[in-house]
Each structure stands twice: as C-alpha cells, then as structure tokens.
Amino acid sequence: MPETTPSRIPRQSPSVSGLLPAFGAYGIWCLFPLYFALLKDVAPFEVVVWRLMCTLPFCLVAVVVLRQGSALRAALTSPRTLATLALSGFLIGANWLIYVVAIMEGHVLAASLGYYINPLMNVLAATVFLKERLTRRQWIAVALATIGVALLARGALDTLWISLMLALSFACYGLARKLAPVAALPGLTVETLVLFLPALGLMWWQIQQPGGLAMGSSTRISLLLLCAGPLTAIPLMLFATAARALPFSVLGFIQFVTPTGLFLMSVFVFDEPLKPIQLVCFAFIWAAVGVFCWDILSRRKAG
Secondary structure, three states: OHHHOOOOOOOOOOOHHHHHHHHHHHHHHHOHHHHHHHOOOOOHHHHHHHHHHHHHHHHHHHHHHOOOHHHHHHHHHOHHHHHHHHHHHHHHHHHHHHHHHHHHOOOHHHHHHHHHHHHHHHHHHHHHOOOOOOOHHHHHHHHHHHHHHHHHHHOOHHHHHHHHHHHHHHHHHHHHHHHOOOOHHHHHHHHHHHHHHHHHHHHHHHHHOOOOOOOOOOHHHHHHHHOHHHHHHHHHHHHHHHHHHOOHHHHHHHOOHHHHHHHHHHHHOOOOOOOHHHHHHHHHHHHHHHHHHHHHHHHHHHO
8 A cells, every 4th residue: 555655755845734734733742731730730640541541532533523433443453553553552652651740740841852852763763764865954954953952961861861761752653653554543543542451550550549539629620631632632643644744854853843842831931940051952953943944945946
C-alpha cells in the first residue's frame, strides 16, 4: 500500500495538508502547562489515569460519528498493525506520565528542553530508519539547533534525564505512528484500548493512597479531569495526521513551536528565572528554524 511506504522524497515541499495539523497539534500542546496548573492539587498519577480513561470513550464516539468503524476493525485484526500501535501506545503513555510529573513538580524548563531535543532525535531517526536525505541548508539548521540545545542542556544537568526520556519516548512514538498503516483516529483508539488496563491498575493504586481520588471532590476538578479526553485526543490525532503526511525531519523542526511556547510560559507565567545562556540557546535554535524555513520556501518557489 502506498501509504505504508516511508517517505523517501524529503526534498519535496511539505504539503499544507500536513503542515496545518502539525502546527495545530504543537500549538495546543503549548497550552498544556496552563491546564495542568489548574490541576496542581491532583496527584500526577491520577491526571494520567483520567487522560487515559477519558480519551478512550471520546475516540469511540468519534469513530461512530465519523463512520470509521471499518478502519478500526481492520487495525484490530491486523497483527502487525496491532503490534505497532501497542508499542506506540505504551510509548505515548510513558511520555504522558513523565511529562505530567515534570510539569506538576515545577520542572517546566526540563520539559521544554526535552521537546527541544526531540526534533534532533527526529532528524536522526529520519536519516537512519526512513532514509530521508537533508539538503545542505537543512544540515546547517541541524548544526545550529544542536549547538543551542547543547548549551541549554549544559545548564540543566540535574534534570537532563527528564528531558532525554521525554525526547526519546516521543521521537519513538512519532516514528511508530508514521510507519503504522492506519489513520489517525482508529490508531489512537487502538492505543488507548491498549492502555486501558494499565490505567485501571494506576487507578486502583491511586485509590489506595492517603488522598484517594480527586475525581468527585469538587465540580471544578471533576470537569477539568473529564476535559482530559478531548484535550489529549485532538492534538494526538492532528499529530498522527501530520506524521503520515510530512517527512519526519520536517515534522521534527516544526515541533520547536511547542518547547518555545513552554519556554516562554515558564518565564512569563510560572516565573522561572531566565538565564543568559537560555537566551543564547533560544537565538541558536530560532536561527536554525529560520534556515530550515528558508530552505523549504526556496524549494517551494523553485518547484
């Protein structure tokens, strides 16, 4: 099937049909710290539990409304597809857990660094596993971004493990979703089905804790936790759509939107101290993004 073939033509200009969902997903993820800040009194494990528990019914309703039941059945009855989605499900579940704990423990900059590192891992995965070839200007952009990320990582060694785990889990998730021969919604539905039993286990564990479950403690908290379903599902469906449509290296560079939003939010909303080295890192990374965009636009005009 053509759609299962990895991208081998990265020199073509990315399509708008891929760029729009990519920017949509990364833009929504920029706002997540604000959502999690409203849940600061809820245990991180419980937040992850309700993300899993509420995403599944949202996806099932969407499958019915959008009449994608046949695609869902095809994914569930294909051993190869099911195995790929099981892997991607556990990867995104691990990413959620690390991210939520980091944000709710006040490590917003560590989360930001993780998503600055992730595009570089995407480029590495694209060249090694998908055989994508970058242009000379794109390699210059990668070099500039690497310098910027290295400068930022040097000043955050104590929480670097958080950043690396976030970057690695999400890069592997993106690669799995790109290779899975299934559309965004059915794929996400299978992933959440795979994670449903672990979510029940986490819920049982949380019930045993002294504070128990926050769900039901107040109308405000309950509604916020129920919103975790659509807030989780919508950007992931957009991301999966973009991953299927764009070269993986391009998808990675667009992701700089998210950590930049997290970076700015950590400084201007959460009052984390701004260090000069972070400004230097910011300059290198956005110079890299500028070079990457210049390359894409110049090739679009040439085409």
